[in-house]
Amino acid sequence: MLTFPSWTAVAKGAVLMGLGQGCITPKAVTKCPFHIGVVVSKRYNKYEHDPEQKYTDSFDNSYQRARDHIHWLVAKGDIVTADEGISKTLRLVRRMSPVGAKRGEVKVITSTSDRRRGPPTKYNPQTPDRKYHEPRDTRRIWG
Amino acid sequence: MNREIPDEYGADSIKAILQEVVLEYDLESSGGAQYPHVASPSGRECQQVDLQLQVTVRQNMAQAALVLEGSQDSAGIFATSTRMLPFPPEAMAPVDEN
Numbered sequence: 001m002l003t004f005p006s007w008t009a010v011a012k013g014a015v016l017m018g019l020g021q022g023c024i025t026p027k028a029v030t031k032c033p034f035h036i037g038v039v040v041s042k043r044y045n046k047y048e049h050d051p052e053q054k055y056t057d058s059f060d061n062s063y064q065r066a067r068d069h070i071h072w073l074v075a076k077g078d079i080v081t082a083d084e085g086i087s088k089t090l091r092l093v094r095r096m097s098p099v100g101a102k103r104g105e106v107k108v109i110t111s112t113s114d115r116r117r118g119p120p121t122k123y124n125p126q127t128p129d130r131k132y133h134e135p136r137d138t139r140r141i142w143g
Numbered sequence: 144m145n146r147e148i149p150d151e152y153g154a155d156s157i158k159a160i161l162q163e164v165v166l167e168y169d170l171e172s173s174g175g176a177q178y179p180h181v182a183s184p185s186g187r188e189c190q191q192v193d194l195q196l197q198v199t200v201r202q203n204m205a206q207a208a209l210v211l212e213g214s215q216d217s218a219g220i221f222a223t224s225t226r227m228l229p230f231p232p233e234a235m236a237p238v239d240e241n
Contacts (some may be wrong), residue, residue, distance in 0.1 A: 028202075034231065038196055059189045061185040062184040062185075073198050082202060085199060087198070087199050087200075088197075091212070092194040094191070094193075094194060095190070095192075096189060097187075098190055102170035103167070103168060103169040103170065103171065104167070104168055105167045106194070108163065108196070109163050119161075123161075
């Protein structure tokens with residue numbers, strides 16, 4: 001083992017690293033600029049929804065649902081890589097009368113909210129100036 | 144459509160801006176596909192359709208697509224509706240070069 005050339009090799013490597021010689025520059029990444037979610041009807045939960053969101057679907061009256069629930073798929077600040085980016089998929093089930101209209105719409109929501117507890121989970125199309133409820137802390141319910 | 148929601152919960156008193164993008168679908172005009180008839184838990188006959196929402200985010204764009212899943216159309220899956228999700232202007236610059 002040669003001691004003298006070995007420490008100079010380390011010094012040479014440090015200089016080359018500092019200069020960026022022979023290094024492959026990784027591709028730049030960005031952060032997702034907003035939360036992305038979709039308005040859905042979800043199974044009603046007292047700790048998550050308001051009573052006025054509750055309804056019973058005429059096709060599915062075995063349990064109660066909550067309308068205007070925002071299901072968030074992508075969070076603001078998630079890393080967007082140069083090659084793959086972000087891809088999310090959500091299955092949506094629609095039940096319709098055989099004789100009824102077969103058209104509809106899906107609302108996709110984006111939010112730039114920086115709240116520590118995340119963006120609102122309730123969508124209110126009628127009164128946009130009313131307060132959205134904070135997601136309730138489940139620890140208070142479950143002890 | 145922009146909606147500004149006042150949020151007055153102590154330290155989290157930051158206004159949340161929501162923007163909504165509507166994806167429309169019309170299953171009657173989707174190539175004559177037949178949708179399965181199922182008996183709902185209430186006993187009423189209904190047709191059930193499975194849609195798939197696909198959200199894609201790239202460094203300079205974001206989009207949402209609604210596709211029909213499992214139809215008996217020969218193509219199997221075809222695009223129903225696709226919309227771009229507009230980036231906020233301040234989000235266009237890379238934040239990390241390393």
